[in-house]
Amino acid sequence: MRLSEHRYNSITSIAGPLLFLHGVVDARIGEVVVVEAPDGKRIDGEVLEINGDTVLIEVFGETQGLDIERTSVVLTDSVKRAALSKEIVGRVFNGSFKPIDGLPMFFPDKWSPVTGSPLNPSARAKPEEFIETGTSVIDGLNSLVKGQKLPIFSCPGLPSKEMVASVLKNASLVGSDHSGKKREFVIVFAALGLTFNEYNFYMSLIEGIKTEYVAFVNLADEPVMERLLAPRFALSVAEYLAFDQKMDVLVIITDMTNYCDALREVSTARRELPGRRGYPGYMYSDLASLYERAGRIRGMEGSVTMLPVVTMPEDDITHPIPDLSGYITEGQIVLSRELHQNGISPPVDVLPSLSRLMQRGIGKEHTRDDHREISNLLYKNYAKGRDLRKLEAIVGREGMPEKDRLMLDFADTFEKEFVNQGTERRSIFETLDIGLNLLSKFSLK
Amino acid sequence: MGKITGISGPAVSVDLKGLRLFERVFVGHAMLAGEVVRIEEDRTVIQVYEDTRGLAVGEPVERTGSPFAVRLGPGLLSKIFDGLQRPLQRLREETGPFIRHGKELHALDTSHQWRFRPLKKQGDEVRPGDIIGYVEEEHHKHYIFCLRDTVEKLSWISDKELTLEQPVAKLEDGNEIFGYHDWPVRVPRPYKKKYSPSKPLITGQRCVDFLFTIAKGGTAIMPGGFGTGKTILEQSIAKFADVDIVVYVGCGERGNEMAELIEEFEELKDPWTNRKLMERTILVVNTSNMPVAAREASIYTAVSMAEYYRDMGYNVLLLADSISRWAEALREISSSLEEMPGEEGYPTYMASRLSAFLERSGVVETVSGRTGSLSMVLSVSPPGGDLTEPVTQSCLRTTGAFLMLDTSLAHRRHFPAINWFQSYSLYGKETMEYYKKEVSRDWEEVQLKCREILNKEEALKEVAEIVGIEGLQDMDRLLMHVAEKIRLEFLSQNAYTDDAFSPPDRTLSDVKKILEYYERATEELKNGVSLDQILSDKKS
Numbered sequence: 001m002r003l004s005e006h007r008y009n010s011i012t013s014i015a016g017p018l019l020f021l022h023g024v025v026d027a028r029i030g031e032v033v034v035v036e037a038p039d040g041k042r043i044d045g046e047v048l049e050i051n052g053d054t055v056l057i058e059v060f061g062e063t064q065g066l067d068i069e070r071t072s073v074v075l076t077d078s079v080k081r082a083a084l085s086k087e088i089v090g091r092v093f094n095g096s097f098k099p100i101d102g103l104p105m106f107f108p109d110k111w112s113p114v115t116g117s118p119l120n121p122s123a124r125a126k127p128e129e130f131i132e133t134g135t136s137v138i139d140g141l142n143s144l145v146k147g148q149k150l151p152i153f154s155c156p157g158l159p160s161k162e163m164v165a166s167v168l169k170n171a172s173l174v175g176s177d178h179s180g181k182k183r184e185f186v187i188v189f190a191a192l193g194l195t196f197n198e199y200n201f202y203m204s205l206i207e208g209i210k211t212e213y214v215a216f217v218n219l220a221d222e223p224v225m226e227r228l229l230a231p232r233f234a235l236s237v238a239e240y241l242a243f244d245q246k247m248d249v250l251v252i253i254t255d256m257t258n259y260c261d262a263l264r265e266v267s268t269a270r271r272e273l274p275g276r277r278g279y280p281g282y283m284y285s286d287l288a289s290l291y292e293r294a295g296r297i298r299g300m301e302g303s304v305t306m307l308p309v310v311t312m313p314e315d316d317i318t319h320p321i322p323d324l325s326g327y328i329t330e331g332q333i334v335l336s337r338e339l340h341q342n343g344i345s346p347p348v349d350v351l352p353s354l355s356r357l358m359q360r361g362i363g364k365e366h367t368r369d370d371h372r373e374i375s376n377l378l379y380k381n382y383a384k385g386r387d388l389r390k391l392e393a394i395v396g397r398e399g400m401p402e403k404d405r406l407m408l409d410f411a412d413t414f415e416k417e418f419v420n421q422g423t424e425r426r427s428i429f430e431t432l433d434i435g436l437n438l439l440s441k442f443s444l445k
Numbered sequence: 446m447g448k449i450t451g452i453s454g455p456a457v458s459v460d461l462k463g464l465r466l467f468e469r470v471f472v473g474h475a476m477l478a479g480e481v482v483r484i485e486e487d488r489t490v491i492q493v494y495e496d497t498r499g500l501a502v503g504e505p506v507e508r509t510g511s512p513f514a515v516r517l518g519p520g521l522l523s524k525i526f527d528g529l530q531r532p533l534q535r536l537r538e539e540t541g542p543f544i545r546h547g548k549e550l551h552a553l554d555t556s557h558q559w560r561f562r563p564l565k566k567q568g569d570e571v572r573p574g575d576i577i578g579y580v581e582e583e584h585h586k587h588y589i590f591c592l593r594d595t596v597e598k599l600s601w602i603s604d605k606e607l608t609l610e611q612p613v614a615k616l617e618d619g620n621e622i623f624g625y626h627d628w629p630v631r632v633p634r635p636y637k638k639k640y641s642p643s644k645p646l647i648t649g650q651r652c653v654d655f656l657f658t659i660a661k662g663g664t665a666i667m668p669g670g671f672g673t674g675k676t677i678l679e680q681s682i683a684k685f686a687d688v689d690i691v692v693y694v695g696c697g698e699r700g701n702e703m704a705e706l707i708e709e710f711e712e713l714k715d716p717w718t719n720r721k722l723m724e725r726t727i728l729v730v731n732t733s734n735m736p737v738a739a740r741e742a743s744i745y746t747a748v749s750m751a752e753y754y755r756d757m758g759y760n761v762l763l764l765a766d767s768i769s770r771w772a773e774a775l776r777e778i779s780s781s782l783e784e785m786p787g788e789e790g791y792p793t794y795m796a797s798r799l800s801a802f803l804e805r806s807g808v809v810e811t812v813s814g815r816t817g818s819l820s821m822v823l824s825v826s827p828p829g830g831d832l833t834e835p836v837t838q839s840c841l842r843t844t845g846a847f848l849m850l851d852t853s854l855a856h857r858r859h860f861p862a863i864n865w866f867q868s869y870s871l872y873g874k875e876t877m878e879y880y881k882k883e884v885s886r887d888w889e890e891v892q893l894k895c896r897e898i899l900n901k902e903e904a905l906k907e908v909a910e911i912v913g914i915e916g917l918q919d920m921d922r923l924l925m926h927v928a929e930k931i932r933l934e935f936l937s938q939n940a941y942t943d944d945a946f947s948p949p950d951r952t953l954s955d956v957k958k959i960l961e962y963y964e965r966a967t968e969e970l971k972n973g974v975s976l977d978q979i980l981s982d983k984k985s
Contacts, residue, residue, distance in 0.1 A: 029452040030498040050502050051451040051458075079499045115498060116543075121695070121730045122525045122533040123542035124704035147701060243542075273780050273790055276828060281790050282777045284697075284770070288733030292700055297542045318670075318829030326671035327826055328733055330701060351856045354672050357701065359941050376858070383857045395913035404914070 006075045011068050012054075016269040017225060019045070019057040019066075021073055027055045030079040035059055038070040044096060045073075046080060048270065058266070060096060060225035080115075080229070082236035083108035086245055088214050089186060092203075095218035095226025097233050114232040116239060116293055125296040128360040130367055131305065134170025134425035135163075136418055137348040138355075140435055141375050142333060145361035146248065147296035149306035151256070153322050153334045155315040160335060161198065163346045164252060164309060165205050170425045171250065184247040186212040190234035192227050193220050193258025202254075214241075220258075227262040235293045235304075242302035249302070251294070254309035260287075260321045276320045284324050291328045317352065331355040344420045350382060367428050374435045378414065381444050385411025410442045447506040449473065450488060452497055454781040455738050458488045459506045467631065469513045473504040476549065478529055480513050480738075482782065492778055494529055494738040511629070515746050516552040517753045518609055518625025519559050522583040522690070523723045525707065526552065528731035528743030544735070553625055558606045561589070561613050561624070569599050574635075574812030576757075577602065577614055577622065583724035585689065588757040589613055589624050590813070630745035634752040636809035642845070643808075645876035646762065646820050649685030649716070649946035650678070652863045652936045655892060655956065658880075659846050660872035661688070661760055662808035662818035666768070666840045669850025669862065670830025676702055677940050678850070678861045679766045679824050683726070684710075685946040687717050688820070689759035694747040695730040697740045697770025703730050716946050733770065741774040748805050751819050758815030762822065763806075769826040772799070772836045788835045796839040803843040846870040859937045865899055884949045895931060895956055898963070902928035919976040920967070926980060927963040935959060 010022040019035065031047040035057070043061035050056075057073065059066075082097065087106035094100050127147035133139055144150050154160035168187065189206060191199050199219060206213045214237055216230040231253050238249045253259075260279060267280035275281040294306040308329070312322045315337060326332050336349035362371040385407040392400065392408060400408075418434055426434070439445040447461025449472065457472055457479065464470065468481045472493055477500070483490040491506070515530050525533040527544075530552045536544065559580040571577060571591045577599070579586040591597075593616065602614040612621035628634065642660035659665045669675050676698065683693050695703045710722040718725075729747040731740045744765055751763045765771070772795055779792035787793035808818040823844075827834045830852055841847060847869050854862035880888040905921050914922065935956050938944055947955070966979050 026501050026503040028499055028501040031501075049451075049453045051453070052502075113498070115496070118544050118732065118734045119700060120533050120537045120542055120544050121700050121703040121732055122707060123537045124700050126704040126708050127701055273786055275790050281773070281780055282737070284773055285733065285737055285777065288697075292732060292734035295701060295704075300542070318831070320828065323671070323829050328699065330699060331672070352672070357705075360705065379858055387857075391910060391913070394910055399913040399915060401915055 006077075007072055008075070009070075009072045011071055011073065014063065014066055014068065017059045017063055017266065018048075018269055019059060019073065021055045021057055023053050024050075024055045024075065025053065027075060028077065028079065032076045032078055032080050033057055034074045034076065035066065036072045036074070037065050038067055039065060041065070047075075058225065058270070060229065061223050079113055081111040082114050082233050082240075084112055084237065084240040084244075085109045088237055089212045089241070090214070092215045092217060093233070095216060095222060095230035095233075097216075097229075100217065110240070110244070112236050112240065114229065114236050115289065116232070116236060118292070119295055119297070123297055125298040125300075126360060127296055127303075127357050128366065129303075130361040130428075131171060132428050133167045134427070135166055135346060136421055136426050136431040136434065137346065137350060137353070138167070138333060139426070139428045140371075140418070140431040141350055141379060142331060142353050142355035143358040143361050143367070144305070144355060145357045146303040146305055147294060148331075148355070148357045149291045149294040149308070149329045150331050150333060150355060151308040151310050151325055151329050153317065153326075153332050154309060154311050155335060155337055156311055158335045158337060158340050158347060159345065160254070160309050160311065161201055163333075163335065163348075164202075164254065164307065166346070166423065166425075167307065168205060168211075168250075168252070169209055184212070184245075186214065186241055186247050186249050188234050188238045188241070188249055188251045189213060189215040190231045190251070190253045191215065191217045191219070192230060192253065192255060193218060193262065194254065195220050198254075224262040224265050227259055228266065231259060231290050235290060238304045239293060242304045243297060243300055246301040249304050251304060251306045252308075253290075253306065255311050256287075256308045256325060257311045257313065257321050279320050283320065284327070287324055288328050291325070330357050339415065339419070342415070344415050345422050346419070348419060350379065350419065351386060368432055370436070371428075371432060374432055374439065377439055377444060378418065378435050381407065381439075381442075382411050382414050385414070406442060410438070410444070413441075414438060447508075449500065449502050449504050449506060452500055452502065455493050455497060455736070455778060456482075456781045457491045457493050457497065457500070457506075459491055460487075461489055461506050461508060464489045464508055465512075467512045469509045469511060471507040471509070473500045473506075475500070476507075478513075478549075480742075482778075490782065492738050492782075494742065495736045511627070512631070513742065514627040514629045515749045516625055517628055517750065518553050518623075519580050519582045519587045520553040520557060520609070521727050521750055522585065523726065525728040525730055526746065527735065528729065528739035528741075528746055530729075530746050533730065553609055555609045558608055559624065560606050561603050563602045563604050563614075565599055565602060565614075567599055567602055570596055571599060571616075572596050576813045580624065584718075584720055585725070585759070586757070588813075589622070590626075590756070591622055592626055593620065628749050628753070630742065630749045633805050634749070634756060636756070636811050637814070638810040640808040640810070641875065642818070642820075642872060643875045644879050645872070647687040647949060648682045649948065650681060650861060651938055651947050651952045651955065652861055652865070653682075653848065654947075654949055655952050656865060656896070657846055657848055657863070657868050657870040658872050658876045659820065659822065659870065660876055661820055662806060663845040663872050664803050664806050664821045664823070664843065665846035665848060665870075666823050666825050666837070666844045667848040667850055667863075668825035668827050668832055668837045668840075669855075670827065670852045673830075673850035673852055673855040673862045674860045675824040675826065675850060676766055678848075679764050679822065680706055680709075681861075681940050681945055682822055683762070683764050684713060684722060685716055686762050687760075688762040689725060690751070690754045690761045691726045692747050692751040692761065692763045693726060693728050694743055694763070694765040695728065695732060696743050696765050696767060697731065697733045697737075697774065698766050700732040700734070703728075703732060716948075737774040737777050741771060741778060744768070744771050744802060748802065748819075752805065755809065755817035755819045756811045756813070756815075758811060758813075758817045760818045760820075762820045765821070765823045767824040767826045768799070768840065769836045791835050795835065796842070799836075799839050800843045803840070845872050859932065860940065861938060863936075865896075865936065866903065880949065885953055888953060891953065891957060891960065894960055898924060898928050898931060919970055922976055923963070923966055923970060923979070927959065927966075930959050930962070931956070
């Protein structure tokens with residue numbers, strides 16, 4: 001432990017966001033530093049690597065204007081921590097955790113390292129409390145439960161925003177408490193690399209729904225390093241609100257693709273070995289350090305549920321970003337361009353979509369005892385219908401037996417009546433009834 | 446004592462002289478566990494198993510003089526450990542739900558009283574590796590070995606309750622024998638002789654047992670993209686396999702899934718003994734957000750514990766989900782050590798380490814003369830579902846069974862999504878004799894018929910895509926109908942219902958029923974009954 005802060009003027013080189021500093025005593029890995037530019041501007045940074053008395057520093061802000069002669073670096077002897085307090089609810093911050101809503105910073109009750117600590121797997125409670133999102137394809141076929149991380153895999157130009165909006169507007173976590181006691185519900189929103197328009201859309205939405213929220217905002221023209229920090233601050237806050245303040249927290253992170261691109265950019269600047277498509281080899285572990293912070297703890301109230309948005313580059317689900325995400329998250333909701341063009345809203349492609357935790361969250365105690373059966377039948381028959389569409393394209397509808405034509409009609413009707421719901425909110429019972437009606441209409445039950 | 450001179454991710458350079466390769470060291474004030482990975486003239490590089498955040502240059506480094514080892518003794522069953530064998534349940538009681546680093550806990554509970562029952566008496570000669578007695582651990586006889594290098598006589602042996610800190614026996618040369626010992630994880634435990642696997646490992650999964658048998662002492666991999674049901678299949682096998690001990694490694698996977706598994710195993714019963722599943726299980730859990738170096742170590746920790754129970758003469762099954770995460774951990778470490786990368790950035794020694802690991806399986810005559818087996822079933826998570834990637838390909842060179850999980854089957858909710866054309870098992874011939882003898886003489890014949898139908902269906906599908914199903918001959922349409930029945934009613938199995946476990950005799954009778962139906966229907970068709978009538982008849 002150093003007694004005073006250390007100031008150094010011994011920068012030996014600057015490249016992009018990286019500084020080499022010479023002659024440093026007892027630096028700490030991950031230590032927060034403050035870089036003072038010749039014009040008096042102060043930028044945060046972090047110790048990335050130490051080799052003897054040479055230290056590699058990564059700067060979180062714009063490095064324009066830094067020089068070797070007059071720029072100085074202050075080492076603070078502490079790692080990056082998040083300030084936490086109940087006061088945080090209702091506030092908006094940038095990616096460096098500075099308030100941007102015009103109000104002063106609050107007084108923290110607690111400080112916690114931004115990277116968090118891994119949750120002991122034996123302390124986790126198995127997620128099984130159903131969350132009604134009001135959207136049929138999610139509730140009926142890919143149910144979301146408390147403590148789950150369920151990303152939305154979208155493509156450029158598809159209405160992922162609207163999808164998130166409808167979940168935010170319609171989701172009811174409070175109603176699902178068995179004990180009947182109302183729990184507090186809060187949204188933690190992390191905007192990563194969004195355009196101003198997108199940001200504006202989300203903020204007016206969040207302000208409009210009268211739910212408590214905390215927002216961390218890093219827009220498209222703001223520093224990429226902050227894009228890596230913002231979700232970590234957001235999740236530290238989410239964990240605090242969930243496990244210290246006993247709230248149910250829904251974390252929305254959009255867009256993870258911008259996050260991963262920032263990770264790649266920074267990794268390249270650090271001259272690390274690139275992996276698939278230039279993304280660093282540790283991207284899986286890095287993404288896991290975010291996604292895995294969702295969950296519930298045995299014997300504790302509160303939960304962190306995560307709904308990240310991933311835009312698949314080139315509509316390709318095997319691209320490293322959706323691919324690695326899918327390996328970590330507990331399922332995915334996949335949007336389809338084809339359905340969108342056919343006017344289906346939300347355009348969710350049911351076949352590749354999946355909720356891994358659904359089985360425990362549905363059925364008699366959670367939703368309705370015929371939920372599992374309805375969902376399986378709808379899925380199976382729709383899959384059959386979709387298979388037949390390929391055949392139809394070759395042999396034509398006329399060349400198909402009556403039974404197969406019926407399945408084709410079923411698939412069409414399923415998309416139009418079950419998947420398609422516009423802005424309407426459907427309760428889980430309404431969703432199941434629509435499914436049931438469909439099945440009996442085609443005598444598939 | 447030495448000092449830290451440099452830090453880069455999990456790789457820490459120290460100025461300590463005289464360290465040995467793979468020696469275990471403690472790093473920094475927080476006493477983070479680490480392992481020596483490289484020795485140079487003026488520095489030694491240590492791979493730290495935990496998050497190095499906050500570690501400072503100049504902090505002390507302490508050596509232990511021995512390599513990273515697991516503690517083996519009674520009290521492993523029904524417990525959950527992390528990749529470094531820290532007991533997670535006890536860690537949680539001591540430090541709360543989140544894992545803070547640097548906490549060293551004895552892997553085994555040293556306060557527990559075990560009733561020791563001797564199998565040797567005072568004055569008996571004991572050879573190296575001999576069993577001298579046992580304690581009861583979760584309804585299993587947990588044998589205690591004598592691990593001296595020379596033949597000695599027992600001067601005293603206990604027959605009372607004792608804790609692990611008390612000796613169970615004394616030798617005439619003055620040494621004491623304790624109920625536990627440490628074993629370096631990267632060294633395979635010795636055995637007298639290895640045999641080729643010949644008995645099937647019954648998994649209760651129809652598709653596996655009937656078409657792609659895994660052998661006791663054999664190895665199997667199941668690669669598949671995300672959402673193909675790797676984890677569910679691994680867990681189903683862990684639940685229903687006919688083995689004595691199961692070691693399950695959650696290697697770099699999801700925490701919530703492990704929570705489910707833990708709760709389920711505490712409730713469910715082993716179908717073979719009707720005891721709680723947890724009583725035969727050891728869980729090693731290093732989820733994706735826990736440190737990567739510990740993830741790399743986790744499979745070695747697990748396999749050493751598995752070998753230990755094998756040495757007692759048990760049939761042990763090691764399941765790892767997923768080995769790709771292990772390989773990725775190796776890659777991350779290798780890259781932080783600035784080693785030359787091989788294919789896809791994996792270090793070139795990945796393949797040889799993987800084969801060496803897989804070769805720790807097998808049926809063996811143990812040092813004490815018993816027969817035990819260690820089987821392995823590993824899942825593989827190929828990026829983008831592309832099986833040409835290095836991890837899958839390296840595994841294929843050494844594994845005996847290949848269960849390919851197919852995304853298109855999974856999208857049709859056909860689970861387990863094992864592709865019956867691409868998958869294979871090299872144990873088919875050897876295990877066939879067992880099935881013929883123990884289940885039914887016609888096992889092989891029925892299997893051939895079943896395969897034939899599935900193969901024909903595939904050929905017919907292509908034709909049907911051109912001419913339409915109506916354009917096929919009635920015989921062929923019947924075959925396609927039967928193949929569909931085999932797929933839907935036999936090969937797919939719901940892991941959430943009673944159907945999750947199917948013993949071999951039921952497996953055979955299930956498929957026979959379908960084949961008998963096929964014979965009857967063929968007969969009817971020949972006798973002039975119309976196909977539509979046959980198909981609609983059987984629907985009702």
